[in-house]
Amino acid sequence: MSETPKAEAFSENSLRLAEISNPSSEIVHFPADQPLQLDCGGTLAPFSIAYKTYGTLNADKSNAVLICHALTGDQHVANEHPITGKPGWWTTMVGPGKPVDTDKYFVICTNVLGGCMGSTGPSSPNPDTDGVYGPDFPVITIGDMVRAQARLMDHLGIAQLLCVIGGSMGGMQTLEWAAKYKDRVFSAIPIACAARHSSQNIAFHEVGRQAVMADPDWCQGRYDDEKKLPRKGLAVARMAAHITYLSDQALYRKFGRNLQDRDAVTFGFDADFQVESYLRHQGVSFVDRFDANSYLYITRAMDYFDLAADHDGVLANAFTGTKTRFCLISFTSDWLFPTEESREIVHALNAVAANVSFVEIETDKGHDAFLLHEPELFDTVSGFLNAAAAKRGIVGDNAGGR
Amino acid sequence: MSETPKAEAFSENSLRLAEISNPSSEIVHFPADQPLQLDCGGTLAPFSIAYKTYGTLNADKSNAVLICHALTGDQHVANEHPITGKPGWWTTMVGPGKPVDTDKYFVICTNVLGGCMGSTGPSSPNPDTDGVYGPDFPVITIGDMVRAQARLMDHLGIAQLLCVIGGSMGGMQTLEWAAKYKDRVFSAIPIACAARHSSQNIAFHEVGRQAVMADPDWCQGRYDDEKKLPRKGLAVARMAAHITYLSDQALYRKFGRNLQDRDAVTFGFDADFQVESYLRHQGVSFVDRFDANSYLYITRAMDYFDLAADHDGVLANAFTGTKTRFCLISFTSDWLFPTEESREIVHALNAVAANVSFVEIETDKGHDAFLLHEPELFDTVSGFLNAAAAKRGIVGDNAGGR
Numbered sequence: 001m002s003e004t005p006k007a008e009a010f011s012e013n014s015l016r017l018a019e020i021s022n023p024s025s026e027i028v029h030f031p032a033d034q035p036l037q038l039d040c041g042g043t044l045a046p047f048s049i050a051y052k053t054y055g056t057l058n059a060d061k062s063n064a065v066l067i068c069h070a071l072t073g074d075q076h077v078a079n080e081h082p083i084t085g086k087p088g089w090w091t092t093m094v095g096p097g098k099p100v101d102t103d104k105y106f107v108i109c110t111n112v113l114g115g116c117m118g119s120t121g122p123s124s125p126n127p128d129t130d131g132v133y134g135p136d137f138p139v140i141t142i143g144d145m146v147r148a149q150a151r152l153m154d155h156l157g158i159a160q161l162l163c164v165i166g167g168s169m170g171g172m173q174t175l176e177w178a179a180k181y182k183d184r185v186f187s188a189i190p191i192a193c194a195a196r197h198s199s200q201n202i203a204f205h206e207v208g209r210q211a212v213m214a215d216p217d218w219c220q221g222r223y224d225d226e227k228k229l230p231r232k233g234l235a236v237a238r239m240a241a242h243i244t245y246l247s248d249q250a251l252y253r254k255f256g257r258n259l260q261d262r263d264a265v266t267f268g269f270d271a272d273f274q275v276e277s278y279l280r281h282q283g284v285s286f287v288d289r290f291d292a293n294s295y296l297y298i299t300r301a302m303d304y305f306d307l308a309a310d311h312d313g314v315l316a317n318a319f320t321g322t323k324t325r326f327c328l329i330s331f332t333s334d335w336l337f338p339t340e341e342s343r344e345i346v347h348a349l350n351a352v353a354a355n356v357s358f359v360e361i362e363t364d365k366g367h368d369a370f371l372l373h374e375p376e377l378f379d380t381v382s383g384f385l386n387a388a389a390a391k392r393g394i395v396g397d398n399a400g401g402r
Numbered sequence: 403m404s405e406t407p408k409a410e411a412f413s414e415n416s417l418r419l420a421e422i423s424n425p426s427s428e429i430v431h432f433p434a435d436q437p438l439q440l441d442c443g444g445t446l447a448p449f450s451i452a453y454k455t456y457g458t459l460n461a462d463k464s465n466a467v468l469i470c471h472a473l474t475g476d477q478h479v480a481n482e483h484p485i486t487g488k489p490g491w492w493t494t495m496v497g498p499g500k501p502v503d504t505d506k507y508f509v510i511c512t513n514v515l516g517g518c519m520g521s522t523g524p525s526s527p528n529p530d531t532d533g534v535y536g537p538d539f540p541v542i543t544i545g546d547m548v549r550a551q552a553r554l555m556d557h558l559g560i561a562q563l564l565c566v567i568g569g570s571m572g573g574m575q576t577l578e579w580a581a582k583y584k585d586r587v588f589s590a591i592p593i594a595c596a597a598r599h600s601s602q603n604i605a606f607h608e609v610g611r612q613a614v615m616a617d618p619d620w621c622q623g624r625y626d627d628e629k630k631l632p633r634k635g636l637a638v639a640r641m642a643a644h645i646t647y648l649s650d651q652a653l654y655r656k657f658g659r660n661l662q663d664r665d666a667v668t669f670g671f672d673a674d675f676q677v678e679s680y681l682r683h684q685g686v687s688f689v690d691r692f693d694a695n696s697y698l699y700i701t702r703a704m705d706y707f708d709l710a711a712d713h714d715g716v717l718a719n720a721f722t723g724t725k726t727r728f729c730l731i732s733f734t735s736d737w738l739f740p741t742e743e744s745r746e747i748v749h750a751l752n753a754v755a756a757n758v759s760f761v762e763i764e765t766d767k768g769h770d771a772f773l774l775h776e777p778e779l780f781d782t783v784s785g786f787l788n789a790a791a792a793k794r795g796i797v798g799d800n801a802g803g804r
Contacts, residue, residue: 039669040669041669138669139669139670139671196659197659198650198653198654199650199653199654199656199657199658199659199675199677200645200648200650200653200654202659202675202677202678203641203645203653203677203678203681204642204645206641206673206675206677206678206681206682207638207641207642207645207681209671210634210637210638210641210682210685211613211616211638213671214613214616214617214634214635214637214638215616216618232612232616233616235612235616236609236612236613236616236638239605239608239609239612240606240609240642243602243605243606243609246602248600248601248602248737248740251600251601251602251605252600252601252602254601255601256601257598257599257601257604257708265706267441267442267443267540267541268541269541269611269615269698269702271608272705273601273604273608273705275601275604275605275608276604276605276608279605279608279609280608280612283612296671300671303674303675304667306659335650335737338650
């Protein structure tokens with residue numbers, strides 16, 4: 001597995017390169033004779049899944065909780081991020097004494113298939129060439145991501161997950177797990193998600209992809225070979241997406257029409273307004289930690305997600321026979337995945353008499369609320385997870401070792 | 403006034419060039435000794451305002467209705483568009499027997515200052531150089547646009563407008579007219595607008611501008627000199643903006659997750675979904691009729707709009723002493739200019755005891771509803787305008803010539 005082409009290609013981005021070459025995570029390499037079946041009909045081999053774990057797996061391997069990350073997240077849930085140096089993306093939720101208590105549960109988070117933090121994706125070496133996959137990487141789906149995660153669980157000897165939890169695209173993976181691996185998911189917490197990607201969300205993703213592809217430094221996806229990076233295009237894509245993660249009210253509360261380090265508008269195109277400065281920063285800093293092709297592939301996977309599609313459009317049929325305990329959570333000001341989308345899932349689960357609870361949390365923080373300080377979210381996850389653990393027969397801390 | 407540089411520069415775009423060189427509109431040229439004062443502190447001279455009129459001005463010039471267009475609109479309200487060949491953008495609203503009845507009223511619509519359909523803007527010849535203004539055009543405001551319109555009214559000898567009507571940015575102009583030219587506006591219909599541009603809307607505009615500026619063919623705004631056009635960047639900007647003009651529901655109703663001329667997804671990055679194909683078309687076709695720098699300047703003018711800013715942040719003070727009759731209209735599914743923004747204006751007008759009515763129209767069509775078939779909109783405008791005309795002493799058709 002030659003890393004050389006990549007090393008040269010991401011010379012602009014040495015931190016990310018170093019991380020990809022030597023990820024600060026566990027990593028499982030599935031060799032060429034153990035291919036991953038893909039929804040597109042092809043296979044991927046070899047392939048690798050990078051992951052982090054927190055806490056201790058108990059003796060009967062019944063206390064494993066899988067966290068599924070969102071579009072631009074990764075496996076670094078509760079540790080300092082190796083590239084950005086920032087705290088993990090869900091330190092509010094996961095850790096000792098936190099709602100997903102690592103003193104009690106064995107927490108796993110994988111970098112998704114198609115990602116760029118160690119799991120195989122478009123920036124991984126292509127075994128058929130001297131370079132990386134780039135645009136030759138197969139178009140993957142949420143189903144493929146979950147199938148790869150299931151392979152990791154096989155590898156770890158975990159037959160059943162106590163809980164699968166995720167927000168946004170992580171929620172889609174959670175639903176996919178519950179639908180496709182009914183016996184392997186004791187409980188599931190899909191947060192701020194939907195059973196299919198809406199027209200509006202596909203539209204926003206398409207804008208982002210077109211922004212990346214419009215950048216001449218994208219080089220038809222072969223920027224790595226050309227030793228370029230579509231920095232501007234990816235930054236624009238991130239800016240557009242970032243607006244959708246917030247809410248009108250949250251933006252108003254944070255920024256209003258406040259000016260950035262000036263007393264009056266400049267009658268120019270500099271970032272006069274704080275909201276402009278903030279967005280530009282979001283765009284520019286994103287490029288340093290994320291691969292442009294991964295962005296294209298993962299957005300596409302979300303667009304393709306439609307859990308009812310294989311069931312004649314009847315979502316309930318995706319869950320027929322489920323014994324999983326579900327807790328769905330949505331946020332009032334989330335306009336990317338509005339409450340109505342969660343409610344449709346609840347209705348489908350009700351239709352198959354599933355064990356389901358549903359909490360809509362009042363907040364003005366928009367879609368990003370699932371990543372922020374939301375006490376009602378923490379209480380809900382904590383309460384549901386502990387009840388599931390009790391039902392599963394896990395009591396006290398994992399030292400009990402049932 | 404040499405047109406040669408522009409003629410060469412827009413060689414890719416001969417239709418728009420022909421229109422700019424020889425607009426199918428009336429046009430008033432204000433010479434160098436009649437400069438336009440700008441809010442940035444400078445002046446603009448010479449300058450031109452292109453406009454269309456419909457109907458007949460009555461003898462005492464009391465039946466004039468000014469229509470103000472939105473961001474990417476122009477003066478071609480009710481006639482075939484000279485570039486696209488499509489019907490005028492508000493043929494549902496303006497024409498013989500229509501709510502703004504050209505058998506009764508003399509309707510005027512100007513291309514806004516900063517625009518690209520005959521009024522002076524960044525693609526106009528710069529008197530100080532051999533080329534066009536490009537990025538040397540001054541940053542203009544909604545106030546500047548309205549000041550230029552007022553100069554046109556002076557030129558036409560119209561002391562008072564029977565009504566000023568506009569949606570979106572047209573609504574901002576309408577509010578600016580009513581606030582700054584209180585004696586010249588008998589009635590006003592601001593539709594789907596706000597008294598200041600919100601953080602979220604500034605954010606979306608900033609994304610669009612960054613998309614344009616990220617295109618190397620933008621050439622720091624001097625694409626005209628370089629004989630290029632930032633087609634891809636402007637198309638991405640338009641795509642992002644277009645989503646905000648619709649609603650989640652409208653997109654779902656129109657497109658759902660329907661595929662474009664195929665039975666199954668292709669596992670690729672073509673426009674699998676109809677909504678992608680539609681958006682791409684919106685982006686590509688926009689470039690043929692609109693100037694990229696105009697897009698930057700006009701979005702900036704909207705960002706800067708904050709009617710209360712000159713009045714210690716108290717919007718009501720902008721309307722002190724008004725005698726204008728107001729009718730505000732908003733749409734339930736408009737998330738770009740939500741009803742709440744109109745309601746704030748209504749509250750401010752109430753605070754100064756203005757004559758104001760307010761209608762929130764139930765529709766799922768989003769912001770674009772003001773351009774679409776909305777019977778309640780037509781009835782509201784028609785009823786209000788006829789009542790204003792009666793109050794103003796205009797009866798029957800304009801042949802009465804009061």
